[in-house]
Amino acid sequence: MRVAFIAAECEPWAKTGGLADVVDALARALGQVAGPTSGGPLAGPIDVFLPRYRSVPVPPAASTRRLRVPDPRASDGATDVGLVEAEANGYRLRLIDHPPAFDRDGLYGDADGDYPDNAWRFGLFCRAAVEALRSDPEPPDVLHLHDWHAVPVALLRDDQLRRDPAIGPAAVVLTAHNLAYHGWTPASDVPDLGLGAAALPPGADGLDLLAAGIEAAELVNTVSPGFAAEARTPAFGMGLDRWLGARGEAFFGILNGLDTDLWDPSADAALAAPYSRTERAGKVRCREALLAELGMDASDPAPVLAMIGRLDPQKGFDLLSEAAPRLLGLGFRLAVLGSGTADHVGPLRRLAAERGDRVAMVERFDRDLARRLYAGADGFLMPSRFEPCGTGQMIALRYGTPPIVRATGGLRDTVVDAPSHPRSGTGFWFEDASAEALVAACERFLEWYAPGTRRWERLLDRGMAVDFDWRTRSAPAYLDAYRRAIALRAGRRGAA
Ligand code: GLC
Numbered sequence: 001m002r003v004a005f006i007a008a009e010c011e012p013w014a015k016t017g018g019l020a021d022v023v024d025a026l027a028r029a030l031g032q033v034a035g036p037t038s039g040g041p042l043a044g045p046i047d048v049f050l051p052r053y054r055s056v057p058v059p060p061a062a063s064t065r066r067l068r069v070p071d072p073r074a075s076d077g078a079t080d081v082g083l084v085e086a087e088a089n090g091y092r093l094r095l096i097d098h099p100p101a102f103d104r105d106g107l108y109g110d111a112d113g114d115y116p117d118n119a120w121r122f123g124l125f126c127r128a129a130v131e132a133l134r135s136d137p138e139p140p141d142v143l144h145l146h147d148w149h150a151v152p153v154a155l156l157r158d159d160q161l162r163r164d165p166a167i168g169p170a171a172v173v174l175t176a177h178n179l180a181y182h183g184w185t186p187a188s189d190v191p192d193l194g195l196g197a198a199a200l201p202p203g204a205d206g207l208d209l210l211a212a213g214i215e216a217a218e219l220v221n222t223v224s225p226g227f228a229a230e231a232r233t234p235a236f237g238m239g240l241d242r243w244l245g246a247r248g249e250a251f252f253g254i255l256n257g258l259d260t261d262l263w264d265p266s267a268d269a270a271l272a273a274p275y276s277r278t279e280r281a282g283k284v285r286c287r288e289a290l291l292a293e294l295g296m297d298a299s300d301p302a303p304v305l306a307m308i309g310r311l312d313p314q315k316g317f318d319l320l321s322e323a324a325p326r327l328l329g330l331g332f333r334l335a336v337l338g339s340g341t342a343d344h345v346g347p348l349r350r351l352a353a354e355r356g357d358r359v360a361m362v363e364r365f366d367r368d369l370a371r372r373l374y375a376g377a378d379g380f381l382m383p384s385r386f387e388p389c390g391t392g393q394m395i396a397l398r399y400g401t402p403p404i405v406r407a408t409g410g411l412r413d414t415v416v417d418a419p420s421h422p423r424s425g426t427g428f429w430f431e432d433a434s435a436e437a438l439v440a441a442c443e444r445f446l447e448w449y450a451p452g453t454r455r456w457e458r459l460l461d462r463g464m465a466v467d468f469d470w471r472t473r474s475a476p477a478y479l480d481a482y483r484r485a486i487a488l489r490a491g492r493r494g495a496a
């Protein structure tokens with residue numbers, strides 16, 4: 001079986017969110033559980049196609065060749081594009097290098113918003129990936145598309161390349177990591193995608209790429225069973241609930257895993273001291289070092305709650321902002337690491353300026369500080385409005401920092417509420433997306449918070465023991481999906 005990922009993000013080269021972690025870790029885990037050296041079904045390493053953004057250095061020992069790629073904006077209808085290839089962390093990284101499209105500050109846009117030519121940029125990325133695959137000695141069996149940026153690959157397969165011997169027979173699996181981003185392309189921009197006239201139904205005012213991908217793919221999945229169920233409802237489907245529902249059993253959830261080698265407190269070079277589930281003394285040193293770094297009193301036992309993520313309404317930073325004064329009133333301290341642009345965190349910023357000894361707000365993307373927060377904080381907040389899976393809560397559990405989460409999507413699937421399940425709980429839930437409910441969950445946390453006591457230490461122990469390793473369940477579930485998709489594709493082709 002040959003599998004190619006098409007994705008707009010991949011750690012450590014290009015990241016704005018969890019998509020990057022998943023693409024990197026899943027590609028590697030598949031190689032480990034199913035690659036040639038394991039005797040598994042994969043014929044070679046997974047291919048990961050990624051745009052070569054400005055942030056992506058060319059890996060040493062990379063090879064480069066040129067591809068001729070159809071380009072609706074080129075005067076002669078085609079452009080030369082670089083294909084940079086390198087073995088990377090257990091998969092083959094295949095960078096699409098075209099400076100006019102990708103040598104820019106941002107991945108998707110800048111402070112003024114999305115780049116106006118994203119249809120052209122990601123259309124070109126997909127066409128270049130397809131040309132690379134067509135030039136390979138062996139055709140792909142599965143095209144694994146991640147989010148809307150990769151969907152043009154499926155539309156090319158079903159229209160212009162239907163009869164192409166390499167692309168036509170390939171099965172498409174689409175993973176929807178986030179239904180909030182559809183890749184809506186107004187009719188005037190659709191020609192830039194380079195998909196031909198059939199891409200736009202007559203009279204339509206544009207193309208919803210994610211919806212088109214949901215229709216075209218043999219199988220569609222999202223990243224937790226809980227969110228897959230929610231996504232079929234109008235409250236969470238973001239306008240796609242009926243499209244998803246119409247796919248019946250071809251739409252389902254596969255819970256993301258965690259790269260347990262990358263996220264391991266006993267081998268994390270960013271931490272002040274290593275620790276593990278059985279040897280937890282180092283976590284106390286991590287807490288002291290973190291508080292010193294943030295300018296907080298390390299001898300003060302008052303619990304520190306951390307929150308990390310994109311400053312996006314999805315993540316609920318506004319709920320924390322609203323709840324913050326009450327949380328300080330309860331004795332908590334707050335440490336927030338946020339990346340991206342935001343206008344809904346003003347109160348939090350002001351509080352950090354006035355009460356620097358109790359509230360730290362760091363507005364940048366900082367991998368190492370994130371690691372120190374997971375390790376050094378006493379509790380970890382994820383008040384997400386919706387969460388297809390979420391990575392932070394899994395890392396926090398593994399780092400012995402109980403998560404306080406809104407009971408939604410993947411958060412509900414990965415965290416067990418301790419107050420209602422005292423013997424199996426690993427964290428704290430709240431139901432409503434409101435500051436009141438968040439504060440109430442933090443009060444329940446406070447009732448439990450007592451380092452050194454049996455009840456508290458067992459809570460940490462259970463969290464650290466959860467097996468989120470990609471290799472255990474998630475990667476095998478994707479292999480099953482690939483097999484199913486290949487059979488479905490063969491059936492469709494046979495019937496046609
Ligand atoms: C998106 C989702 C997040 C998920 C991640 C990786 O960022 O919002 O819930 O964990 O993709 O699948």
